[in-house]
Amino acid sequence: MAEISILSVCGSGVVTSHMVANKxxxxxxxxxxxxxxxxxxxxxxxxxxxxxxxxFIAYSSPIGDDTHGVPAFSAMGLITGLGEDEFKEEALEALHAAGK
Known part of the structure; x- marks a missing residue:
């Protein structure tokens, strides 16, 4: 099993980011x-x-442009249920590009 590390970002850093992280x-x-x-x-x-x-970074609040080169994807689709597949495809592409 390949190991991956994900940073989940929301406005407070507590509720939504935890929900997204679990998902x-x-x-x-x-x-x-x-x-x-x-x-x-x-x-x-x-x-x-x-x-x-x-x-990669999954964010539900604006994070700006400086992500230290780490791919960042909007996690709104994971919250609303609309766009989950697109999020997953983008994230998997980034992981595969990184050799994972």
Whole structure:
């Protein structure tokens, strides 16, 4: 099983990011990945990216352009249920491009 690390970002860094993180764990474990997640708010993003290593960022609040080169995808489809497949496809493409 390939290991991946995902950073989930929402306005408060608590409720929505936790919900998204849980959904991502389930989604990518079904694809054969061993998933770890961290959760934060946009003001904490730079610190997390400086200290950690992430395969991608899933965000539900604006995060700006500086993602330290980490691919970032809007997680709104995971919240609304509309666009989940598109999110998964984009994230899988990024993972495959990174050799995972």
């Amino acid at each position: 991502l764990v389930e989604m990518f474990e079904d694809e054969g990945y061993d998933v770890t997640t961290d959760e934060c708010n946009p003001s904490e993003l730079d610190g997390y990216l400086t200290r950690g290593s992430y395969d």
